[in-house]
Amino acid sequence: MREPIDARILSALRASPAGVSGAELAGRLGLTRAAVWARIEELRRVGYGIEASPHTGYRLVSVPDLLHADDLLSRLGRTRVIGRDIRVFEETASTNDVVEKLARDGVREGVVVFAESQSRGRGRLGRRWVSPRRRGLWFSVLLRPVLRPQAVTQVTVMGAVALIRAIRAVAGLNPGVKWPNDVQWEGRKVAGILTEMSGELDSVRHVILGIGVDVNQTASEFPEDLRGVATSLRQAVGRPIDRAELAAVLLRELDSAYARLREGDFERIADEWEAACTTIGRQVSVQQGDRRWQGRAESLDSEGALLLRSAYGHLERISGGDVTVVK
């Protein structure tokens, strides 16, 4: 898909920090100078600071704290699958539901839907996911992997690895991961993953990878019941984080991790996940519905399930539920 005009204008402005003339922009984009000016006006209207001077031409001097589909495309550049189509909503109930509908309409894999806020964001096990306006990244990705339903946990593991890499690159933190889907900083959750699947008994039709990252909330902006268990990247590093930059880096990491997954190289992803996992090697208790297991978390299996060594030496394969570290 050819990049939309605004994405190409923003890419050109980023590539020439000293300025680019209207004539040159018009030539590159195949537009008239008046049409370029109209697009620049529109970008200014949504908050982009674009200076225009007869000497230097157009210069990008500031960007607003909002997610703009064309801006994300321009930052992201070309990807294999994830992010070749990006849509941003000001508010939705849940981005997973928007993507579910796109999946049923036959949209091809890789589409990413962001919302600046969600009114009914949800987490695993029917929990709510608080998604305040412009404070985090709330988005879902449509995937159509060739996987057996039992192996869909691989997608969650891949999401966690991409999150860890992106947080490391943009915030300079080294977060931990708690099986299966929590990304944590100093024991408090900063991001979560909700993988939902549709398919038959033996084949997957599509997978929706939903990711929520608490980016810029201050402590008092979290509901009281979450303050002890959740935190944001901003609180962890002591400064606000550029959400659009984090989004672009994260999509790039997801795209390359997904390429590895499709090539059948889950092992390397699993190794990276295990290295960041705070649960492996610990005594844990796992609650899944009314069943409960205790044991030492040993590793991930080839499908992304957690292998637990019980006190009697049996190896249990855990594919869902809530993990608590016992000691």
Ligand code: BTN
């Ligand atoms: C969890 O930790 O339990 C998973 C949280 C997943 C939250 C994200 S935000 C974007 C997407 N839309 C939702 O309703 N949930 C996921």
